[in-house]
Amino acid sequence: MSPLPFPVRIAAGLVVTAVEQVRELPRHAVELPVTAVSQALQVSMRLQQTVTELAIKGDRALGTLRPVDDVPSWATFDDDLPAPDPLAPADLARPRPDDTPRNGTVSTLRPARAGIPIDRPERPARASNRPDATAAAPAAVPEYPTLTVPQLRGKLRALDVDDLSDLLAWETAHENRPAYVTMLTNRIATLSQEK
Structure with missing residues (x-):
């Protein structure tokens, strides 16, 4: 085929x-x-x-x-936070990331640079940690009781050591919030060191 x-x-x-x-x-x-x-x-x-x-x-x-x-x-970053002092005890040289005191007491929150006095009145005995609605706010920053940490940080540069000490005294007497106490203490230390 x-x-x-x-x-x-x-x-x-x-x-x-x-x-x-x-x-x-x-x-x-x-x-x-x-x-x-x-x-x-x-x-x-x-x-x-x-x-x-x-x-x-x-x-x-x-x-x-x-x-x-x-x-x-x-x-x-916030340049107000001081560099760690190599001569300071490690416990107090810098704040913890969560802004809580190392041993939890206000008296140990003095800046690592010794010799910076911070006058604090004794905290009155209260039933709660909430601020008294009738308590006068600090004169330097009247809105202080309502400020958040970032809002307060923005106002710190305009304040002197006396104003910061007043804020710290008010904070420790009323709310005693660790983040606020640490921030104010660090700013006082920074300004005192610059003098």
């Missing part, structure tokens, strides 16, 4: 392929949405990778033209 001509064989192959595709059509119809979504996600991820690579190359190129600061301007 002689072989059929080449174009006839190609046509027969196309017909068989078409029949196979028609038989697989229900399965492909179900898979089509999944395949389409998958391909769209792949294209999206490739595009994101390309854009990111371009941004990295751009950063490198611009970095050679303009040096970047080691410490960004927004990453500043």
Whole structure:
């Protein structure tokens, strides 16, 4: 038997392929949405990778033209906190991260730099630690009883040692909040050291 001509064989192959595709059509119809979504996600991820690579190359190129600061301007910290004194006892050299006193008593909150007197009246006996609504607020900062720690920190630079001592005396007599006592004590120590 002689072989059929080449174009006839190609046509027969196309017909068989078409029949196979028609038989697989229900399965492909179900898979089509999944395949389409998958391909769209792949294209999206490739595009994101390309854009990111371009941004990295751009950063490198611009970095050679303009040096970047080691410490960004927004990453500043409260410069009122004194550096640890190497001669001071480790317990009192710096406040704890949670701003609580090391041994929990107010009398030990004197700054690590010895010789800085802080006059504190004795705390009156109270049934609760809540401030008395009729108690006069400190004259230097009348709104002091309602200030949060960040709000108070913003006002400390404008106050002198006498005003800070008044605030500290009021705090220890009324609320005696460790974070406030520590912040005021540290600021008094900083100002006293600058004199």
